[in-house]
Amino acid sequence: MCRALYVLCLLFLLVACGSDDSSYTDIEDENRVLDFPQPDFFPSPTYDLEANPPTEKGFELGKKLFYDGRLSSTGVISCGFCHIQEFSFTHHTHIVSHGVNGALGTRNAQPLMNLAYMEDFSWDGSAAHLDAFPIIPITTDVEMNESVGNVIEKLKADEDYQSLFAAAFENENIDADNMFKALSQFLIMMVSADTKYDKVMQGNAVFSEEEASGKAVFEAKCASCHSGILFTDQSYRNNGLPINPEYNDIGRERVTGESDDRYKFKVPTLRNIALTYPYMHDGRFQTLSEVLNHYDSGMDHTENLDPIFINDNEIGIPLSDTEKSQLLAFLQSLTDDNFILDQRFSEF
Numbered sequence: 001m002c003r004a005l006y007v008l009c010l011l012f013l014l015v016a017c018g019s020d021d022s023s024y025t026d027i028e029d030e031n032r033v034l035d036f037p038q039p040d041f042f043p044s045p046t047y048d049l050e051a052n053p054p055t056e057k058g059f060e061l062g063k064k065l066f067y068d069g070r071l072s073s074t075g076v077i078s079c080g081f082c083h084i085q086e087f088s089f090t091h092h093t094h095i096v097s098h099g100v101n102g103a104l105g106t107r108n109a110q111p112l113m114n115l116a117y118m119e120d121f122s123w124d125g126s127a128a129h130l131d132a133f134p135i136i137p138i139t140t141d142v143e144m145n146e147s148v149g150n151v152i153e154k155l156k157a158d159e160d161y162q163s164l165f166a167a168a169f170e171n172e173n174i175d176a177d178n179m180f181k182a183l184s185q186f187l188i189m190m191v192s193a194d195t196k197y198d199k200v201m202q203g204n205a206v207f208s209e210e211e212a213s214g215k216a217v218f219e220a221k222c223a224s225c226h227s228g229i230l231f232t233d234q235s236y237r238n239n240g241l242p243i244n245p246e247y248n249d250i251g252r253e254r255v256t257g258e259s260d261d262r263y264k265f266k267v268p269t270l271r272n273i274a275l276t277y278p279y280m281h282d283g284r285f286q287t288l289s290e291v292l293n294h295y296d297s298g299m300d301h302t303e304n305l306d307p308i309f310i311n312d313n314e315i316g317i318p319l320s321d322t323e324k325s326q327l328l329a330f331l332q333s334l335t336d337d338n339f340i341l342d343q344r345f346s347e348f
């Protein structure tokens with residue numbers, strides 16, 4: 001509360017003193033803009049950092065919100081409940097996510113990292129802006145099953161949140177707009193770019209022979225979709241998974257209404273892939289070996305199967321046992337241990 005008053009006074013001074021530069025400095029001291037950790041070998045962020053620059057207090061607020069069960073109706077399901085840092089912010093071992101009272105969702109929780117570079121969000125791209133994304137988990141009945149209005153009421157009644165919102169945002173409002181902005185400030189700072197692969201690419205490490213061969217197989221057989229430094233071209237494709245009758249998830253068609261998009265899902269990044277099992281939108285594969293067996297010999301010719309997988313009478317990407325072990329070695333080199341140990345993002 002004191003801090004809120006302090007900021008109010010500063011604002012008053014600002015207005016009163018007009019162009020007095022020293023008051024600006026005071027406000028900056030109060031809430032520093034954070035340096036966005038842009039790796040020089042990454043593309044420019046798609047997230048508008050000028051519209052919502054991550055600040056020290058905004059990040060702190062976003063982190064508190066991310067780990068706060070009060071964003072759910074039962075008070076126990078936080079964002080961090082399904083997005084666990086150790087597993088690159090996925091819901092370790094859960095095939096599909098578990099929300100309030102153990103309710104089952106239909107999809108596997110996605111990793112949270114490098115979100116500042118994504119064009120849209122979720123397996124089918126149903127959210128076009130990161131700031132709009134949290135409405136989905138908060139209000140979905142099998143996830144947090146809460147209303148945004150209720151969440152705001154709970155936050156308004158809490159003194160810690162009163163001072164954090166006041167410190168983080170000039171208008172000091174405890175409202176949905178600021179809550180979503182703070183969550184985004186926390187999420188976009190999660191940049192993961194420090195894997196063995198990155199070190200090799202920067203000339204600071206060397207691949208084993210197995211890894212190097214795996215990289216060559218990957219570039220020949222996988223990189224058309226899992227492309228570039230983010231390991232995704234961010235397109236929607238059908239990679240031939242047999243339809244799971246339990247969910248019959250139509251994927252991208254849910255968003256566009258186009259039958260051409262039936263069974264297409266976002267090409268996922270493969271960064272930290274060794275940590276984010278189980279795999280695919282419905283978590284059907286427990287191991288990367290199962291994933292490789294799927295590409296080699298497990299595909300179904302369902303509607304809109306990507307043409308890349310169709311050759312004469314065969315479907316899939318033929319992989320020998322040697323190529324499979326080389327690919328596995330390469331995929332392991334995409335793990336960023338510093339990211340999952342980074343205290344800035346951890347709950348405690």
Ligand code: HEC
Nearest residue numbers: 078079082097098099107108109110121122123134137143
């Ligand atoms: C009950 C488990 C659960 C909870 C709680 C949850 N999520 Fe998720 N999250 C998921 C699942 C499952 C997906 C994939 C959704 C889909 O494709 O429909 C996902 C996807 C996402 C994505 C998209 C990532 C991408 O690459 O497109 C973001 C961002 C995200 N969650 C952030 C959050 C935030 C912020 C919260 C808290 C407000 C939250 N999640 C709470 C399970 C959960």
Ligand code: HEC
Nearest residue numbers: 221222225237239265266267268279280281291295306308
């Ligand atoms: C035509 C594009 C395309 C090609 C080529 C391709 N993939 Fe995929 N990959 C996808 C899509 C789309 C998904 C998500 C499918 C889903 O869940 O419905 C995916 C999912 C995955 C996953 C699971 C990721 C996760 O987070 O659950 C792994 C691992 C993977 N691919 C590895 C590979 C490897 C290795 C190759 C080469 C042998 C390859 N992919 C070739 C499009 C492709």
